[in-house]
Amino acid sequence: MVAPLRVGIAGLGTVGAEVVRLIERQGRVLAERTGRPVKVVAVTARSKKKRAVDLSGIKWAKDPLALAADPEVDCLVELMGGAGDPALSAIDTALKAGKSVVTANKALIAKHGLKLAKAAEKHGGALNFEAAVGAAIPVIKTLREGLAGTGINRVYGILNGTCNYILTRMEQEGLSFDECLKDAQRLGYAEADPSFDIHGHDTAQKLAILASLAFGTQVAEKSIYVEGISSIAPEDLRAAAELGYRVKLLGVAVRTAKGIEQRVHPTMVPKSSSIAQVMDVTNAVTIDGEGIPPITLVGPGAGGAATASAVVADIADVARGIRSAPFGRPVDKLQATEKAPMERHEGGYYIRLMARDHAGTAATIATRLAEQKISIESIVQRHPNGSEPGKSAKGGPVPVILITYATHEDAVHRALQAVQRDKVISGKPQVIRIEKN
Numbered sequence: 180m181v182a183p184l185r186v187g188i189a190g191l192g193t194v195g196a197e198v199v200r201l202i203e204r205q206g207r208v209l210a211e212r213t214g215r216p217v218k219v220v221a222v223t224a225r226s227k228k229k230r231a232v233d234l235s236g237i238k239w240a241k242d243p244l245a246l247a248a249d250p251e252v253d254c255l256v257e258l259m260g261g262a263g264d265p266a267l268s269a270i271d272t273a274l275k276a277g278k279s280v281v282t283a284n285k286a287l288i289a290k291h292g293l294k295l296a297k298a299a300e301k302h303g304g305a306l307n308f309e310a311a312v313g314a315a316i317p318v319i320k321t322l323r324e325g326l327a328g329t330g331i332n333r334v335y336g337i338l339n340g341t342c343n344y345i346l347t348r349m350e351q352e353g354l355s356f357d358e359c360l361k362d363a364q365r366l367g368y369a370e371a372d373p374s375f376d377i378h379g380h381d382t383a384q385k386l387a388i389l390a391s392l393a394f395g396t397q398v399a400e401k402s403i404y405v406e407g408i409s410s411i412a413p414e415d416l417r418a419a420a421e422l423g424y425r426v427k428l429l430g431v432a433v434r435t436a437k438g439i440e441q442r443v444h445p446t447m448v449p450k451s452s453s454i455a456q457v458m459d460v461t462n463a464v465t466i467d468g469e470g471i472p473p474i475t476l477v478g479p480g481a482g483g484a485a486t487a488s489a490v491v492a493d494i495a496d497v498a499r500g501i502r503s504a505p506f507g508r509p510v511d512k513l514q515a516t517e518k519a520p521m522e523r524h525e526g527g528y529y530i531r532l533m534a535r536d537h538a539g540t541a542a543t544i545a546t547r548l549a550e551q552k553i554s555i556e557s558i559v560q561r562h563p564n565g566s567e568p569g570k571s572a573k574g575g576p577v578p579v580i581l582i583t584y585a586t587h588e589d590a591v592h593r594a595l596q597a598v599q600r601d602k603v604i605s606g607k608p609q610v611i612r613i614e615k616n
């Protein structure tokens with residue numbers, strides 16, 4: 180009889196409670212699949228309140244550090260959250276004692292992942308964090324193991340369910356950003372303080388982890404250009420739809436001639452692409468590997484049961500004795516990355532301008548774009564009912580929407596600054612980058 184893997188769980192909230200339940204329910208299957216029983220022997224949380232999960236026969240550790248140091252625990256499962264203590268010191272303690280660690284904590288891995296991976300390497304334990312990106316979607320294993328023999332050119336995805344929910348509602352119902360955010364909060368999809376999600380930082384933490392696995396770079400959230408979705412208006416989504424696109428908040432890491440570009444921003448994607456089909460709170464990641472068509476993984480990016488599925492799969496790997504390098508290769512082989520110089524970013528652009536209703540406005544805009552060698556792929560000029568194209572009913576500004584062919588971002592900025600100086604538009608131009616598949 181093989182000795183069971185003795186698991187200690189710190190955190191019994193949305194995810195932790197589901198992990199206890201899943202190990203209990205899947206006990207026999209897990210033992211068959213891994214060749215070893217998996218047993219939760221100890222748990223801890225902030226308070227000892229009654230929980231909706233059966234903890235009888237399981238020891239209560241006085242705090243996360245005591246749990247991590249308990250000699251009867253082989254594998255620490257950290258499900259408390261937070262980029263600092265007690266999660267950090269508990270994981271560090273467990274790894275330094277040669278134990279394995281499983282966590283769903285993207286904030287901690289994005290900030291301290293390299294240091295912790297080094298400790299895991301040195302002391303021989305595993306550090307698994309599949310649930311930290313895309314919850315139930317097995318994207319970490321896909322990059323680390325499934326595509327270990329394949330060069331990666333680009334990895335990009337919808338990594339934040341809150342933002343995707345808001346953009347889906349705005350597109351489908353023509354509602355404003357604020358209305359959809361309020362609904363997301365009412366339904367529990369968005370936090371009371373949603374800024375971390377809507378300004379793109381949650382996506383950036385997950386992208387930093389994916390980029391490291393895909394390109395062998397050091398996890399560096401600070402190297403990522405980040406822009407959120409709060410400036411997106413329903414008219415952008417309507418225009419995108421008319422032009423054959425959808426707007427998604429994407430995290431993109433791509434190999435370019437100048438290095439690895441990492442960026443998070445609202446992005447127009449062709450309506451026919453796999454990623455454009457991903458609606459509501461669902462997450463998705465597309466991987467472009469050398470010599471193979473893109474692979475898209477789609478699934479639930481949050482929720483107790485979905486996240487527990489990935490956590491328990493990581494525990495199963497520990498039970499099997501698998502000790503992969505956490506970021507796919509030894510930490511000292513990971514390359515440093517620099518912040519993407521977005522002014523040199525090359526791609527197509529969506530530009531929405533409020534053109535003043537003057538003779539020669541269209542010609543001025545066209546000239547300023549031509550001066551920067553920007554070619555226009557399509558143009559939509561809206562005209563309210565009863566007015567001529569290019570002229571508003573009351574002589575007010577008229578929306579002009581342009582899609583450019585691939586150009587540089589600094590060229591777009593220069594052209595738009597000139598157009599603003601010419602005073603042929605009112606307000607600030609809206610610019611959304613296009614990502615082609």
Ligand SMILES: NC(=O)c1ccc[n+]([C@@H]2O[C@H](COP(=O)([O-])OP(=O)(O)OC[C@H]3O[C@@H](n4cnc5c(N)ncnc54)[C@H](OP(=O)(O)O)[C@@H]3O)[C@@H](O)[C@H]2O)c1
Pocket residue numbers: 189190191192193194195223224225226227228242243257258259260261264265283284285286310311314480481482483486
């Ligand atoms: N929820 C999701 O959909 C999801 C998806 C992917 C990843 N994750 C990640 O999974 C982790 C857990 O998330 P969650 O949603 O389960 O959080 P949660 O519901 O807030 O649960 C957190 C748990 O940790 C315990 N805890 C917090 N601080 C503690 C401390 N100082 N000492 C001891 N215990 C402490 C809490 O104790 P009490 O119960 O006593 O308060 C609670 O049981 C986070 O890293 C999160 O980013 C979550």
